[in-house]
Each structure stands twice: as structure tokens, then as C-alpha cells.
Amino acid sequence: MSRRDAAALLGCIATLSAVIVAIRLAFPSHPDYMGHFSAGAGATMAFLVTVVAFTQWTPHLVAGLLLLCVGMGVGTEATIFRLAAFDRMDFALQSAGAALAAMVLLTMGTPLRNALAFLAGMGFLFLGFILVFGVAGA
Amino acid sequence: MRRALVCLPLGLVVAFAALTMWETLARSTIPLSIDGQVTEVAVRAEDGDQRVWFIEVDDEFVRMDEEIGARLVAGDVVRKDAWSTTLVVNGNDVPLKLSRDARGALWFAPLLVILGAALTWLQLRGSPDTQSRT
Numbered sequence: 001m002s003r004r005d006a007a008a009l010l011g012c013i014a015t016l017s018a019v020i021v022a023i024r025l026a027f028p029s030h031p032d033y034m035g036h037f038s039a040g041a042g043a044t045m046a047f048l049v050t051v052v053a054f055t056q057w058t059p060h061l062v063a064g065l066l067l068l069c070v071g072m073g074v075g076t077e078a079t080i081f082r083l084a085a086f087d088r089m090d091f092a093l094q095s096a097g098a099a100l101a102a103m104v105l106l107t108m109g110t111p112l113r114n115a116l117a118f119l120a121g122m123g124f125l126f127l128g129f130i131l132v133f134g135v136a137g138a
Numbered sequence: 139m140r141r142a143l144v145c146l147p148l149g150l151v152v153a154f155a156a157l158t159m160w161e162t163l164a165r166s167t168i169p170l171s172i173d174g175q176v177t178e179v180a181v182r183a184e185d186g187d188q189r190v191w192f193i194e195v196d197d198e199f200v201r202m203d204e205e206i207g208a209r210l211v212a213g214d215v216v217r218k219d220a221w222s223t224t225l226v227v228n229g230n231d232v233p234l235k236l237s238r239d240a241r242g243a244l245w246f247a248p249l250l251v252i253l254g255a256a257l258t259w260l261q262l263r264g265s266p267d268t269q270s271r272t
Contacts, residue, residue, distance in 0.1 A: 011260040014252050022249055026242030059143040066147060092157040099150035100254060104259040106144055 005113040012104040013120050016041050021102065023093065032132050033093050039128025044069040045121030046100035049114040057108040062110025066102040070095045097124075144262065151254035155247040162240040165203045171220040172200070176210050203237045 014040070023034045046067050055061060077091045101124075104117050174196035175190050182190045191207025192199045195216060206225065209232060210216065217226045218234075225232045238246075 008261050013259055015257045017254060019250060022246055025159060026246035027239050028242075030237065063143040063146045066150070070150065088161045089158060092154040092161065096151055096154040096158075096250060096254075099147040099154065100148045103254075103257050103261050105260070106147070 001110050001112045001116075004107050008078065008109065009104060009113055009117055009120070012045075012101065012117075016100055016124060019097070022030065030089075032138075033089065035128045035131025035133075036090040037093040037097040037128070038124045038131060039072055039097070040069075041097030041101040042121045042124025042126070042128055044098035045104060046118050046125060047121075048102060048105050049118045049121065051104060053111070053114060057105070059106075062102060062105045065097060069098045069102075073098060139152055145258070148254050148258045149265060152251050155250040155254075158250075159243045159247040162237065162243040165201055165236075166234060166237050166240050167202055167206055167218065167225060168234050168236070169221055170200065171218065172225070173217045174215075176214040176216060178212055179207065179210055181207070203239075205237065206232075206234065218259070 020034050020038055024031070025039055027033050044066065047069060048062060051065055052061070071130075073091060073094050077094065078086055101121065105114075150196055154257055160169075172195055176193035176195055178191055178192075180192040180194070180199070182192070185264065189204060191202050191204055193202050194200075209227065214227050215229075218224060223234045225234055
């Protein structure tokens with residue numbers, strides 16, 4: 001993996017982590033917001049690199065998949081993440097996470113970078129579920 | 139066209155940052171225009187001990203911060219102009235203020251856009267491939 005690829009992936013992970021901390025500071029009474037952001041970012045990152053691994057990377061493909069993920073976010077927010085009603089804050093944060101996560105695929109990258117991005121995505125997705133359902137179930 | 143597609147994620151970040159700011163502001167009711175009678179006050183549990191307030195005014199539900207929702211009961215007559223910081227409830231003025239969430243969104247949303255722009259720049263810096271290769 002080139003230094004450029006490593007910087008791109010680490011930059012994305014660092015940005016997502018920084019936003020999670022910022023959400024904690026901006027909305028301290030809503031710890032689940034961190035989970036929605038993290039889950040949206042992680043699911044999108046893992047999904048995008050998986051599809052790209054089996055197809056040919058193009059900006060059109062990444063843009064289309066990102067829009068699909070945002071659309072799927074509407075569905076998850078209306079179903080499994082729906083705790084009281086459709087929450088536009090949850091939707092906005094998970095979709096912002098999806099958009100930031102998609103930036104790791106603004107360039108094609110190597111298979112190794114994409115494999116590591118998949119693992120990072122699964123990590124953020126797992127963290128998101130813990131933060132949403134862990135908090136809700138506490 | 140290709141450049142526009144590359145900038146799509148940043149455009150979405152800007153849009154969703156704006157939505158976070160609007161949603162937290164709207165829950166304070168400050169940007170909203172309200173004129174009618176409260177027909178239902180619904181309180182739902184969310185995320186452990188958090189409670190969400192939905193106030194129905196003339197058949198339209200509005201999600202409000204607890205500081206406002208807890209003051210209202212069915213039958214109240216409420217009125218306010220858009221962007222006014224006073225809610226009139228049964229003829230009595232109730233001052234409105236930005237919630238902690240709304241104040242947080244005022245710095246969080248711009249920060250989100252800045253981080254998105256920085257990440258876009260980092261990803262595209264010196265990039266040989268905004269075009270596909272096999």
C-alpha cells in the first residue's frame with residue numbers, strides 16, 4: 001500500500017473519529033447520536049469497498065452507491081433504528097457519516113487499502129450498534 | 139461531470155450539516171410559525187431516560203424541546219410568528235431560547251463541513267486517478 005493510500009485511509013478514520021468526539025461534545029444528552037453517525041459511516045464504508053472489490057471502480061459507481069446507502073438509511077431509520085418516530089437528526093447524522101466514509105473511495109486505491117477500509121467500516125458499524133442499542137437498552 | 143461526482147460526498151455533508159442545524163432549531167420552535175389549538179400532547183420514551191415531546195396543533199404534530207412541550211396541555215391556544223422568540227400560550231408570553239442541542243449544532247455543523255472539505259482535499263491531493271483504471 002502506498003503512503004498516499006495509507007494517508008487517505010488514516011485521514012478518513014481520523015476524521016470519522018473526530019466527528020464522533022464532536023457529536024459527544026455538541027449533543028451530550030444524546031449519546032445515541034454518535035451511534036447513528038458511526039453506524040452510517042461504517043456500513044457505507046464496508047458496503048462500498050465490498051462492491052468495488054467485485055466490480056471496477058469509477059466515480060459514477062461510488063456516487064451511485066453512496067446515494068443508495070443514504071436511501072437505505074431512510075429505511076433503517078424508519079425500522080430498526082426507529083425508537084420513537086422517524087428522527088431527522090438520526091437520519092442527518094448517519095447520512096453525514098455515510099458521505100464522509102465514501103470519501104475513502106474518491107480514488108481507486110489498492111486492494112489492500114480497500115480490505116483495511118472494510119475492516120475499519122465493520123469496526124465503526126459495530127461501535128454504532130453498541131452506542132445506539134447499548135444506550136437505548138441501558 | 140467526473141469532478142461533480144467526486145464532490146458529491148462533500149455536497150451531501152454540507153446538506154446534512156444544515157439539516158442538523160435546522161432540526162435542532164426547529165425543536166426550539168423559534169423558526170416556526172404556529173397558530174392554533176393544542177389537540178394532543180404525546181410523550182414517548184427514547185434512548186433510556188430521554189423523553190420526546192410531540193405537540194399536535196390543529197392536526198399537525200411538531201416535535202419540541204422538553205422545556206416547551208412540558209408547558210403545554212391539550213386545549214391550549216398557542217401562537218407565534220416565525221423567528222419570534224416568544225410563544226403566546228393562552229394569551230401569556232412564554233420566552234423561548236435556544237436549547238443546548240441547538241447551541242451545539244451551531245458549532246458542530248460548520249465543523250462537520252470543514253472536516254468534510256479537509257478530507258476531500260486529502261483524498262484528492264495529487265490524485266492520479268479521478269479516472270478509472272483496471
